Amino acid sequence: MIGIAxxxxxxxxxxxxxxxxxxxxxxxxxxxxxxxxxxxxxxLTNLDRELHARHGQVQFQVYWQPAAELAGVQNAWQELRSWPGVESVRTYTPDEALHELTASLDPEAELGWLKGKSPLPATALVSLAVPDNDPDRPKIVYERLKALPDVAEVHYNPAQMDMARSWLAASQRFLWPLIGLLGLVAGLIVGNTIKLSQVSRLDEVDILRLVGARQWYIELPMLAGGAAQGLAGSILGLGLLKLFQLGVANLLNVPPLFLSIEFLPWIYALGLAASLTLVGLLSSWVAVR
Amino acid sequence: MVRLTRLSYNFGSVWALKDVTFNLGKGEFLFLTGPSGAGKTTLLKLLYAALPMSRGAAEVCGFDLARLHGRHVSLLRRQIGVVFQDFKILPKKTAFDNVALALEVRGMAKSLIERRVRAVLRVLKIEDKSYVPCERLSGGEQQRVAIARSVVVNPSLILADEPTGNLDPGLSRRLMDVFKQFHAYGTTIVMATHNMDMLAMVPSARIIHLEGGRITLDSSEQQPPEGVHR
Structure with missing residues (x-):
């Protein structure tokens, strides 16, 4: 029986x-x-990931004066890491900053002659966790950062935290309804397309009925065909999406955004492929009935 | 084999078939005649349960059509071979595959299918075209494939709806010989036609003439009137 199926x-x-x-x-x-x-x-998932990542976090960009002693700056970096609430500190010596800049502009450019003479300042990116019960901490840290020896400038966006909170609230309210709507639209398009393509096989269904085939004998190949179309289409679609993601992954991964675009979580990709396969199966069933 | 009592079928308010009553015994050859729209095709469709009857009683190959549903429809159709004017074969599949289809749905072993299909294609003289896709066969060859598919299952009853309608007179005669051959083996045949020349080819056949969905003549009860002659 399984063999026949x-x-x-x-x-x-x-x-x-x-x-x-x-x-x-x-x-x-x-x-x-x-x-x-x-x-x-x-x-949506990248936006959601960014918002979650930045929820309750504020990033400071700290620039030292170009003439600052690197040893002193590195001591300050060590100290920063021990501050309460500081989650991470990414640091760039002038040479590292130059290397980063070169890589983002033209990886082929040869700037070895600037080694040790980088015009860029030492920089630190400080991520601070802001507890809900201490909303003023960013301001205090900002003042402390500015007061560090040889610090030229400190940048941070005071609206960042508020914006993150609002986006989170909005995404929780709209994300799933949007995904549901999207699923419905994709399902309708895919379902109708596969149903129409299966109509070309209805002559075969008529003949099978005529020669006394049982309903499951008629339906099984059609369902398999519809599911295969759904699966093949979704795998190709996800393949295209992966190529697209690889192309744009690091497009926004530059200062000051540092946004890397990641591929869909595997459970979402699997869910998308499974949904479209199921839609293919169901629409074939509707076509053959 | 076939027992119909006041069988009727309506499309909305139009009665395509009304109070059709006749019995058909095993091994009979019946011509259904009548002008276009007389109800011949509707009657054949009712016999192989492609349409649900509206009224009356009907028994075909031991199946009560009024109570027929689900898998019993396929069981009835396994007793019947159906041949159409437009062949109803799968054009992309080979002649062999088209004929084998009728046996595959019965779950028959591959070796047995091979043997029976070859034998039938040989009888119908299209064995050399076994592996040619049907879309590349002539009309006559395609019709022989359709007949082969209907007879390969050794049916109790063959229903043929204008089987020679698309063929030239010479080919029609040769195909009628095939039907006569299977009839000689004891197969019951019901053939709808409005080609009166066909009737002369089977002198022993019974004729039922339909007009407006009603039987106007049954040769087993009365002589054919003028215009309906052998």
Whole structure:
């Protein structure tokens, strides 16, 4: 019985080749729907990740005077790490800052002759965790940073924390409804496309009925074919999305944003592929009924 | 084999078939005649349960059509071979695959399928076209594939709806010989046609003439009137 079911399912996938054009177009449509849905999810998940990462955090950019002694600056960096609430300190010596800048502008550029003569100042990126019961801590830390020896400038965005909080509230209110709506739209597009492509196989269904095939014998190959279309389309769509993500991963990963765009969490990617496969299966079932 | 009592079928307010009553014994050859729209195709569709009957009683191959549902429909159809004017074969599949389909749905062993399909294709003289996709076969060859598919299962009853409608007279005669051959083996055949020349080819056949969905002549009860002759 399992052998027959497997054989029928394989035949359903193989028979897609008998009507190549409708099924190719359906696969392209599913791929595009999967790509667009994935793109939207990518945007939402990255936004959500950033907002969660920055929730209750404020980043300071601290620039030392160019003439400051590096040993003194490095002592200050050590001290900073022990301050209460400081979660991380990323530091750049003038040479490291130059290297970073060169890499972000033109990785091929040869600036070795500037080694030891970098015009850039020593820099530190300080991430501070702000407890809910101490909203004034950023201001206090800001003042302390400014008071450090040889510090030229300290930048921080006072609206950052408020904005993060508002975005979080908004995302919690709108994210899941948006994902639901997106799923519905993608499902309708994919479902109708696969249903239409399966119509080209209805003559086969008629003939199978005519020769006395049982309903499961007729349905199984069609369901397998629809599911295969959904799965193939979603894998291709996710592949396109991965290529897109690789292309833009480090586009915004530059000072002062430091935003790296990451691919969908695997559970989301799996969920997207599984949903579109299920939609393919269900729409084939509707077509054959 | 077939027992119909006041069988009726309506499309909305139009009665496509009304109070059709006749019995058909095993091994009979029946021609259903009548002009287009007389109800011949509707009657055939009712016989293989492609349409649900609206009224009356019908028994085909031991199945009560009024109570037929679900898997019993497929069981009934396994007793019946159906041949259409437009062949209803899968054009991309080979002649062999089209004929084998009828046996595959019954779960028959591959070796047995191979043997039976080859034998039927040989009888119908299209064995040399076994592995040619049907879309590349001529109309006559395609019709022979359709007939092969209907007879390969050794049916109790063959229903043929204008099987020679798309074929030239020479080919039609040759296909009628095939039907006569299977009839000689004891298969019951019901053939709908409005080609009166076909009737002369099976002199022993019974004729039922339909008009406006009603039986206007049954040759087993009365002589055919003028215009309906062998």
């Amino acid at each position: 497997l054989r029928l399912a394989l035949r359903g996938v193989r028979d897609l080749a008998e009507h190549p054009w409708p099924h190719t177009f359906a696969c392209i449509a599913v791929t595009l729907a999967a790509f667009l849905a994935g793109l939207f999810l990518l945007f």
